[in-house]
Amino acid sequence: MNEFGTLLQPDKGQAAIALHLVDTGRREAWLNAQPARARHAASAQGFEGKPNQIAILPGDRDHWSAALGVADAGMLGPWDLAKAAESLPEGKYRIEGAAPGAAALGWLLGQYRYDRYKAPKDGKGPRVLLTPEPARIDEAVALADATALVRDLVNTPAGDLGPAELEAAARQVADGTGAIVTVTSGAGLEEGYPMIAAVGRAATEARAPRLIELEWGDQRAPRVAIVGKGVCFDSGGLDIKPSSGMRLMKKDMGGAAHALALAQLVMRFNLPVRLHLLIPAVENAVSGAAFRPGDVLRSRKGLSVEIGNTDAEGRLILGDALAKAAEAAPELILNFATLTGAARVALGPDLPALFANDDKLAAALLDGGTGTGDPVWRMPLWGEYDEMFASDIADFANASDGGFAGAVTAALFLRKFVPEGTPWAHFDTFAWRASSRPGRPKGGDALGLRAAWSALSARYVR
């Protein structure tokens, strides 16, 4: 459990260790202004003011301070302080002559650990940062909490996080907010959400599939639907994945984790919206009851879908969830999913693919990503590719035969369940970081969350 709330505190002139922010452009001038012993210490530690370099500088008596290299000392990005927060010893710190700004987030997340199964190696106490901008503490802490929620959920192995545990996580987020959580499973799921039931059928006995819904906020406020893919484990189903492709599939509920974290932010900041969160939660497993290639499913919306590949399961469960969201006529729908390997082939692990049927919404999300250091990249809803997943016997299939434009065809499949004219955006995100960066350890991660939050909070101003 990460307690970010105590790691940023208002600066009231408490005793604290000074942090000097230095970039390569300002290094010379900064060095010249330092006492000789600090200059020598910096050079002995090879300090050049490059990003993420840290030098400990001796002061009077038992005092010391630290120099931190950053890209641009005049304009901090979210991760500029993360390495320092990771490396420095327990204590209170203050940036000399500057506020942390956006970098407060990285200060917090530099202290994130996933410690459910083993104690952290360093076992260090808290590194507290004093800030002259107390009004900005809340948002930094909320964003760190939301990011940690995504990371914790994604990092938790499928054995300990099935549909039931995902439901419990949603209930925990709802707790104390006045939100109403509704869960549909069993006969109600078979009846109302045939595609969610079909994907979850092989695991029904042990890990019953369900649709988790959360509603919150003033009924008269504009309705916003947030939908997240909650495949707690994706074996591929009968079209089973090879072991290499299956290894990371505990993270296939990453979209649900993003959706839940975004909902948490919406509620925490009391956005003037009527929130509708929908998480179809299943395990895509193998058993005699499994849905099969060639099966035809009748969807909630009434469209028939031929199964070309049981491993294209995310779009099926999302189709029914999007259809349900649409029934309440929201003015905006946001969807998050670890939907395709093809999006990763196209954009790599760091950039979520953004699909949107509305240019204004897309622009707001792209801007939100740029402004918060959480970039996303737009890809086209190229309608002509609808023909790639045509079916001989059903309205369409869930997968195409060729391997072209896999992220696009998956998004086009989702679009079939979104009402025309309703602004909708879909994030095809990796929800995972394959190698560590400051403040972003290897493992589950939120990618696209701040982009979405930034756009949402700008659109719905209190």
Ligand code: BES
């Ligand atoms: N969950 C996977 C997509 C995925 C794989 C995301 C690896 C991130 C990393 C999804 O359910 C899937 O298996 N998609 C298939 C679709 C194909 C069968 C049409 C894919 O992308 O290969």
Ligand code: MN
């Ligand atoms: Mn799959």
Ligand code: ZN
């Ligand atoms: Zn999947």
